[in-house]
């Protein structure tokens with residue numbers, strides 16, 4: 001498959017592109033930051049008029065995984081207009097352009113579309129209720145994609161991994177601070193289901209190869225608090241977990257509202273794929289192996305890792 005990946009300089013986009021190139025021809029889109037990557041790159045600001053058409057015309061892909069977004073909560077609160085254009089309007093435009101060209105689109109969304117007060121494990125049939133600008137614009141993006149192209153795939157995710165910036169994921173937050181001997185807070189009242197980004201990349205490629213359509217949850221198979229996540233990571237890396245202070249998100253001073261329970265069911269996806277999703281422990285092990293192999297450093301300076 002000829003696969004176009006937007007957000008190729010981001011945490012998911014770069015990891016997905018590096019993994020997908022083993023079996024597919026990858027074309028990444030970025031804003032001229034990437035250098036020395038082992039796949040073709042198109043330099044484009046996707047908010048420029050006509051950009052969706054231009055990148056599809058230039059890449060001539062069979063499939064598109066749309067990872068580009070304003071993906072952090074606080075910048076979305078600070079600039080809701082930009083968040084809406086990037087997270088809601090652009091995905092709809094890309095979906096319409098993909099439909100017109102017969103390109104299979106997978107759009108990446110978020111577990112944060114839920115408010116965390118609902119059932120023990122949210123299914124795809126549960127009504128979303130976003131709490132923040134980020135979550136509202138991502139939900140609008142899901143709707144825009146499926147309205148423009150019902151054959152598209154919308155995938156709600158949550159993941160951790162090594163990012164090009166070295167600061168993008170919660171795992172890196174714990175790793176960077178604990179390695180420097182710094183104390184951090186770990187929220188005991190926020191539950192989430194993190195997937196290792198390499199496992200998520202495998203799952204996304206499998207979903208595309210099976211030609212799935214519609215809305216799916218593709219989070220990790222196990223859910224834990226952010227505090228427990230930090231402790232598990234610290235123990236695997238031989239870092240001091242006593243540096244993590246159990247805390248409540250309510251006193252954290254963060255501007256954007258966060259949901260307390262983002263336990264999403266992956267039953268629909270595991271049934272469609274006929275297999276269970278990778279366990280948290282194996283994902284953490286793959287994350288640690290990448291560290292031992294020097295992947296974090298290489299993906300920052302020379303992403304040919």
Ligand SMILES: NC(=O)c1ccc[n+]([C@@H]2O[C@H](COP(=O)([O-])OP(=O)(O)OC[C@H]3O[C@@H](n4cnc5c(N)ncnc54)[C@H](OP(=O)(O)O)[C@@H]3O)[C@@H](O)[C@H]2O)c1
Pocket residue numbers: 006007008009010011012013029030031033044045046047066067068069070071072086108109110111112138157158159160163168169
């Ligand atoms: N990280 C998580 O745990 C998490 C959780 C749930 C959902 N998600 C979703 O997963 C997806 C990927 O997230 P991520 O963490 O990988 O994001 P990220 O690391 O912040 O990367 C975002 C990417 O979007 C690109 N981008 C932003 N504006 C652009 C524009 N105008 N034109 C072209 N490219 C642009 C960025 O390029 P530059 O490098 O040039 O800025 C970057 O490559 C997003 O849809 C996000 O909402 C992430």
